[in-house]
Amino acid sequence: MVTLDNVCFQPQDARHPPRQLNFHCARPGIVTILGDNGSGKSTLAQLLAGWYPEFLPGTLSGDATVAGLRPGEQPLIEQAQRVQLVQQSPWLQLSGCTFSVEEEIAFGPENLCLSETEILQRTETAMLMTHCQHLRHRHPATLSGGEAQRVVMASALAMKPRILLLDEAFGRLSPQSTEEILTRLSAWAQAESSLVIVFECDATRTRHYSHSLWRLTPDALEAL
Ligand SMILES: Nc1ncnc2c1ncn2[C@@H]1O[C@H](COP(=O)(O)OP(=O)(O)OP(=O)(O)O)[C@@H](O)[C@H]1O
Numbered sequence: 735m736v737t738l739d740n741v742c743f744q745p746q747d748a749r750h751p752p753r754q755l756n757f758h759c760a761r762p763g764i765v766t767i768l769g770d771n772g773s774g775k776s777t778l779a780q781l782l783a784g785w786y787p788e789f790l791p792g793t794l795s796g797d798a799t800v801a802g803l804r805p806g807e808q809p810l811i812e813q814a815q816r817v818q819l820v821q822q823s824p825w826l827q828l829s830g831c832t833f834s835v836e837e838e839i840a841f842g843p844e845n846l847c848l849s850e851t852e853i854l855q856r857t858e859t860a861m862l863m864t865h866c867q868h869l870r871h872r873h874p875a876t877l878s879g880g881e882a883q884r885v886v887m888a889s890a891l892a893m894k895p896r897i898l899l900l901d902e903a904f905g906r907l908s909p910q911s912t913e914e915i916l917t918r919l920s921a922w923a924q925a926e927s928s929l930v931i932v933f934e935c936d937a938t939r940t941r942h943y944s945h946s947l948w949r950l951t952p953d954a955l956e957a958l
Contacts, residue, residue: 735759735800735801735896735897736757736759736800736929737757737758737759738755738756738757738955739756739796739797739798740755740756740796741794741796742754742755742793742794742795743755743777743781743786743792744793744794745777745790745791748792749772750952753951753952754954755778755955756954756955757955759931759946763920763923763929764916764920764930765932765944765946765947766931766934766940766944766947767931767934767949768933768937768947768948768950769933769935769949769951770935773950773951773952775901775902775934776822776901777790779819779821779901779931781798781805782817782819782897783810783817783899784800784803784805784808785810787806788809789810794806800897801896803816814842814893814895815893815895816896816897817897817898818890818893818895819899819901820883820898821886821901821902822902822903824877824885827886827889828875828882828886829841829874832874833873834870834871834873835861835866835871835872835874835877835885836870838874838885839857839860839866839885839888839889839892840853840854840892841889842889842890842892843856843857843892843893857892859891859892860888860889860892861888863888863891864885864888864891864915864918869881869884880907880908880911883904883905883906883907884915887900887915894926895928896927896928897928897930897931898919898923898931899933900933902933902934903932904939912939913939916940916942917943919943920943
């Protein structure tokens with residue numbers, strides 16, 4: 735599902751000397767990539783999410799494949815069904831054009847022109863997985879940070895991505911909520927043959943759920 739062979743990405747605002755990344759993952763489930771603050775986790779997550787070069791300018795070399803696509807070869811909008819990224823701040827990701835949580839989660843599937851039944855089913859399943867059912871009639875702007883984080887995760891899941899990237903996406907959730915969601919994500923990834931890549935500073939919360947752990951260092955991406 736994700737292959738990085740000698741991949742070197744230098745963003746326009748590069749803060750580190752170039753490094754080559756090698757990473758292979760074809761197995762469904764959860765993988766955790768660890769890294770200190772400023773180590774480049776978000777940049778790597780955005781690269782895998784297809785932001786390069788439109789929203790992530792820089793230079794890319796080596797051989798990268800993400801859900802069958804090479805970064806930079808297709809517009810971001812066409813990758814939405816394959817790869818979804820949930821970022822640290824949910825406020826950056828709410829659409830700002832819906833009036834309820836339910837509408838917010840259905841927004842992506844509606845843009846895929848799916849049938850109403852399919853949209854409803856995806857919305858319900860995503861709400862169930864992220865424990866958002868009780869929020870369905872709330873206006874997204876009134877949500878707490880943790881509630882907004884769950885809604886953004888639900889919106890990503892409703893797109894049924896092959897690869898779900900979670901960039902420090904549990905920061906606003908309690909340890910118990912984090913465990914509940916990781917348990918459901920793990921089962922979802924197996925059932926859908928999908929890959930969840932979790933980017934975190936430490937492995938405390940995700941180690942138990944991950945089939946492999948990696949660390950982003952100044953020189954490489956190392957398997958732990
Ligand atoms: N491969 C790279 N080569 C050079 N500079 C990089 C690379 N990746 C990221 N950077 C730069 O390093 C800085 C930090 O990157 P980024 O925000 O991705 O780190 P992070 O690990 O997500 O940090 P935090 O945990 O604090 O959110 C940014 O200015 C980014 O442009």
